Amino acid sequence: MADANLQNRLNKINGFHASFIQKLITAEGIVLHRDEGDIWVKRPNLFNWHVIVPDESILISDGKALWFYTPLLEQVTVTWLDQAISSMPFILITNNNAKELSKYHVKQSGDFFYLTPKSQNDALKKLMINISPRGMIGSFSWVNQDGLISFYRLKNNCSAFNVSKFVFLLPEGVTVDDQRQ
Template sequence: MTRFSLLALVWVAGSACASPASELQAKLDANPAFQAKFQQTVTDANHKVIQSGSGVLALAQPNHFYWHLTQPDESLIVADGKDVWIYNPFAEEASVLTLDQAIATSPMTLLVHRDAASWQQFDISEQDSCFTIAPKTADSGVQQVSVCFNGNQLSEISLNDNQSNISRFSLSEQKPISADDVIFQFTAPDGVSIDDQRNGAHE
């Protein structure tokens, strides 16, 4: 067997053994930090559109996440590498959780998290450049998350909740950023009530 044939055989064998989780991680690692705009469409169990919106998404490894829905009702989620902030400007309320607490409730955080134990909490499958991430336990508020790629670029995210609603987010205008970008920093505005759930404390 020639050296080229041997290398080709090793490559084919490695590809055949690659799991959906490792394939997903490889695609995420190829584009580790970016910002994009998104268009949101929410449909119910009968495929009827019940809400449309838009906003900005940013991801950066490790553990940096920014989700700003600007229309129709503003809301903000920021993971700064250590804590996760959930801010409701209309109610003037913010909650803060540890990253581990957030991972326990949403598969979305896997997009920026590389802890092997956390990935083991989810089942991951692949079909046609799309990956479905589903929690192994039934107590999550999100049944599953699907992410689709155009090459190595994340192009669409879908969330299925426990009410059978599906939220689809189509991404556009992507640009590279870094994990120390100011977008991943959150400071609660004056007068905002903060629910600190990191240690069971409340402010």
């Protein structure tokens, strides 16, 4: 029942833009790293994850390829999105594929959904999504097998944006590491 409720709420998301704060936290509650930026999502599988502070980086999915650009290094790495899906818990929010959700045990407490992988080989230990009945995501987090917690709080969530956000335009002079073999 909880998995159906989560899928129903996720299906209400066509797309959104929000500012985010990301924290990498130890199991003891010590903040190791903090990022701020903006995220744009259009389902299925289109997203632009732009970290602005402290070091700029951009992760763009055009639905087929995944582009990771680090302006400071003047480098972009490109892979096939379907090859990266298993290492990205965030993908559950961006795609419409119930098959991905079926890989998890789902429990619900109000607007909070707790997911644990059915596979013991998964690098992910658990995932939490805070999503309203209208499909508005307030926060999400995951815990890796090593106990590190990645926590994301979304704010100023809105649905109006330009779809050009999901096209990576290669800046001049940037080194390309193309791993789409």
